[in-house]
Amino acid sequence: MNQTRTKPGVYPWAMAGAIALAILGCSLSLNGVMRGWTWFMPVATVVMILSCVLALTRTLRFSPLLTSLSAFVALALTLTSIFFRQHSILGLIPTAETFTEVGRLLSRAGSTVVNENAPVVPNAGIVLVTCTVLGLMVILVDALAVPLAMPATSGLALIAILVVPAMLKPLGVGWLGFIAGSCGYLLILAVGQWFAPKAAMEAESPRASGHFGRASVAAAAALVLTLAVPLAIPGFTEGVFPQGSRLAQWGKPNGLNPMISLGSSLRSPSGGGQITYATDSASPLYLRSTTIDSFSGDTWGPDDRNSSRRTSLESIDPPVYQTGLEISQSLTSINTGNFVSPYLPAPYPPSKVIGLRGDWTWDPETLTAKGQGTNTENQRYLVESTAPKITAAHLNTASTDNRELPAIFTQLPSGIPAVVSKTAETLGRSASTPFAKALAIQNYLRGPEFSYSLDAPVQGGYDGTGLDVLGEFLTKKSGYCVHFSSGMAVMARLLGIPSRIAVGYAPGRLTGNKVTLSGQDPFAEYAVDARDAHAWPELYFEGVGWVPFEPTPSRGVLPDYTVGASASASTNQDENNDGLINDPRPTTTASAATPVPSTTPTVAAAAPSQKTDPSTWLIAIGVFLAAVLLALTPRLVRERRRSRRLRGPADELADASALSAELAISAWHELEDLGHDFGIPRAAHETPRVYSGRLRGSGLLGVDSNIDAPAHRAVQAINQDFEHATYGRVSSPDGPSNTEANRAQTVRETLLTHAPLGVRWRAQWLPPSTFAHWAAVLRHPVNAARSYWRRRRG
Numbered sequence: 001m002n003q004t005r006t007k008p009g010v011y012p013w014a015m016a017g018a019i020a021l022a023i024l025g026c027s028l029s030l031n032g033v034m035r036g037w038t039w040f041m042p043v044a045t046v047v048m049i050l051s052c053v054l055a056l057t058r059t060l061r062f063s064p065l066l067t068s069l070s071a072f073v074a075l076a077l078t079l080t081s082i083f084f085r086q087h088s089i090l091g092l093i094p095t096a097e098t099f100t101e102v103g104r105l106l107s108r109a110g111s112t113v114v115n116e117n118a119p120v121v122p123n124a125g126i127v128l129v130t131c132t133v134l135g136l137m138v139i140l141v142d143a144l145a146v147p148l149a150m151p152a153t154s155g156l157a158l159i160a161i162l163v164v165p166a167m168l169k170p171l172g173v174g175w176l177g178f179i180a181g182s183c184g185y186l187l188i189l190a191v192g193q194w195f196a197p198k199a200a201m202e203a204e205s206p207r208a209s210g211h212f213g214r215a216s217v218a219a220a221a222a223l224v225l226t227l228a229v230p231l232a233i234p235g236f237t238e239g240v241f242p243q244g245s246r247l248a249q250w251g252k253p254n255g256l257n258p259m260i261s262l263g264s265s266l267r268s269p270s271g272g273g274q275i276t277y278a279t280d281s282a283s284p285l286y287l288r289s290t291t292i293d294s295f296s297g298d299t300w301g302p303d304d305r306n307s308s309r310r311t312s313l314e315s316i317d318p319p320v321y322q323t324g325l326e327i328s329q330s331l332t333s334i335n336t337g338n339f340v341s342p343y344l345p346a347p348y349p350p351s352k353v354i355g356l357r358g359d360w361t362w363d364p365e366t367l368t369a370k371g372q373g374t375n376t377e378n379q380r381y382l383v384e385s386t387a388p389k390i391t392a393a394h395l396n397t398a399s400t401d402n403r404e405l406p407a408i409f410t411q412l413p414s415g416i417p418a419v420v421s422k423t424a425e426t427l428g429r430s431a432s433t434p435f436a437k438a439l440a441i442q443n444y445l446r447g448p449e450f451s452y453s454l455d456a457p458v459q460g461g462y463d464g465t466g467l468d469v470l471g472e473f474l475t476k477k478s479g480y481c482v483h484f485s486s487g488m489a490v491m492a493r494l495l496g497i498p499s500r501i502a503v504g505y506a507p508g509r510l511t512g513n514k515v516t517l518s519g520q521d522p523f524a525e526y527a528v529d530a531r532d533a534h535a536w537p538e539l540y541f542e543g544v545g546w547v548p549f550e551p552t553p554s555r556g557v558l559p560d561y562t563v564g565a566s567a568s569a570s571t572n573q574d575e576n577n578d579g580l581i582n583d584p585r586p587t588t589t590a591s592a593a594t595p596v597p598s599t600t601p602t603v604a605a606a607a608p609s610q611k612t613d614p615s616t617w618l619i620a621i622g623v624f625l626a627a628v629l630l631a632l633t634p635r636l637v638r639e640r641r642r643s644r645r646l647r648g649p650a651d652e653l654a655d656a657s658a659l660s661a662e663l664a665i666s667a668w669h670e671l672e673d674l675g676h677d678f679g680i681p682r683a684a685h686e687t688p689r690v691y692s693g694r695l696r697g698s699g700l701l702g703v704d705s706n707i708d709a710p711a712h713r714a715v716q717a718i719n720q721d722f723e724h725a726t727y728g729r730v731s732s733p734d735g736p737s738n739t740e741a742n743r744a745q746t747v748r749e750t751l752l753t754h755a756p757l758g759v760r761w762r763a764q765w766l767p768p769s770t771f772a773h774w775a776a777v778l779r780h781p782v783n784a785a786r787s788y789w790r791r792r793r794g
Helices: 010-031 040-059 066-083 098-117 122-145 149-168 176-194 196-200 211-232 262-266 391-395 418-429 435-447 456-458 467-476 482-492 566-575 603-610 614-648 656-677 686-697 709-727 739-754 755-766 768-779 783-794
Strands: 273-281 285-294 327-335 349-352 360-362 369-371 378-387 499-505 510-514 523-528 531-540 545-548
Touching: 010 040, 010 122, 010 176, 010 273, 040 066, 040 122, 040 369, 066 098, 066 122, 122 149, 122 176, 149 378, 285 709, 327 369, 391 435, 418 435, 418 482, 435 482, 435 531, 456 467, 467 482, 482 531, 499 603, 566 739, 614 656, 614 739, 614 755, 614 768, 656 686, 656 739, 656 768, 686 709, 709 739, 739 755, 768 783
Parallel strands: none
Antiparallel strands: 273 327, 273 523, 285 499, 327 378, 349 378, 360 369, 499 531, 510 523, 531 545
8 A cells, every 4th residue: 555655744853852851851860870960961962962863864854774873973973072072173073082082081980980979070971971871862762762663662761761870879769850751751652642643654654563572672672781781881890899789689789899889888778798807906906998098089099009019918018117116916817708899808007918819919008908800708818917006195296297108198189179178277277296187187077066977968969079078078067987087188188197098897896706816715706797887097197107097976986096185085085976886995004006996886887777778769669660560551452452453454465455354354343342441342142233233322422313423423334344344245445544443533532532430441541352352362372372473474
């Protein structure tokens, strides 16, 4: 059958606008994954340009392939203009220099994914990736909605956008992005429905059969990608900080991500990644995992110094201390269990590590050990460590000037917020020595103005480590260890004191077990897990080395040398801890460099267990979406069957008479299903003529006596055409091919007008004809399969 090509009209522009609204609506949920809204303008630019290009090329009657290719070219040119204008020809055409810059920004984006916790700073790399992904989503949604004629399936791509904030944002997708994206999706469906007849007449949009098969393939592909992509992206399951368990569907977090998802670890109710240890030290110990010393302004990160690392952990050079400083030695046995990290947790400073499997190296500057192609999972090892016994007197006479110390420990980026520099200047003004300045910073952060909170940074939108985050922290005066340690480290550098941040675990809790070390008497065993994840600053003093401080209230305990140095420090500790930490230290004159932990869990560490696991929200969302899909299935199946029938058979039926007969039979079956849905099913003994008469006399098609009503005439005509197609001679059709479809539509609209509300609701949402069809399939599955494949073959 020949079809007349019509002008596209407003359809391409309406669909492009609906797609743009849906993508931009879903992208609103990314606020909180990225901080602020500076990223939204580039995203909106890319989405709007691509939507206009797709609409324009379709208006100009480009072929489907050429339309998609034009969109890809437009995406490349738009990204080049926004991000690489100075590295391209005329600000649009990429060059070799452009691709070099692309690699740099992608590397920066990868570092952001690996090294930051949401909300991240929207640097150029992460915004480039976001614009690229959302631009590809525009092309994908357009392909599903127009050439493939599956606008409903386009919702899978929109859900994929919402999955990112659902997994990364502590507070979830948010109502704004969900509602805006849902409105855009409904508009896509509406445009597809309103313009379906016109779109069907375009060469690029044949509404052929096979929608269900294509939708099933698309859904399966989306599921496979959802499960496989996180496994293939560096930084999720491999790399510096493995966080695959954070996104994996099958497990809990078992790693430690320094300064990145440390907040997520603290908020973890599962307490995953448990480590146990026993020590002959007089007190339990902090376990350091790695050292954070590089500060770019956006985030803190470790400098591994791979070129200078050494290979033998059985002989680690200890720090050089000033003459007369007493040194204590301790032996610690550690069992990492299912804790997974390339960095080795150990008391600081280690002098010897034995019993490890795999290849390990250590950094002479920080003494941190890192695996080479191996990790900590199921490792059992012994650590010999040395620690100086520091007093306030040692620190008051110590200098911070060491020309051999790498400059990385004193470097500061530009653009430090005024509140940070002003606070540091005020605190250091009345202090006469570097130690007094350090003590002033610690006491200020542990003062009554500040409070420990895992939620306030999330709700306030400053859950990270950048300079702007630090400014917000000092303004709102509420955060957790990442904020307190970062604040003290930055302010110490502003006052000329070298600083770095140690990341690991605060001393945990007794397990009740005993462990024998080297034939000695059994020692008590301690356990730490994700709830004990901690960050603390270390400041450098000449002759004493790196000295830990504890500026975070209600976490850990104050080192002895800071307690003895100031009476206000002791008072400050009591005021801020509010009884949350039970300090088991004996009242002796001996001082230890390593702070002593509580032997019982602190309330601050246990509080996250009262929160809902983010995976619970994901499961709830999945169950909700599954329930919605299940509720919509009967209606969707019914609509699909109606659309297939009223659309008629494939165009390969060249015989117009055969085509007319097929249309008449399809319209009759649709009439039967309509009657069944509205409570007038056809009995097995009824002939088509008797049934059509009963349907016309039911009262649901208008007044019985008004036989000239459109619905009455439509039912009678459908019956006559069906009888002629089934029992009569084959002849040429009397009217256009869509006459039967129009008659069936007239009957349906009349039924919807006159049927009671309950009958209408059941007919639309729980159509009995659909359930009857399913029951027939279950009774005779072989016959149903044969019928299906017979229809597929035409």
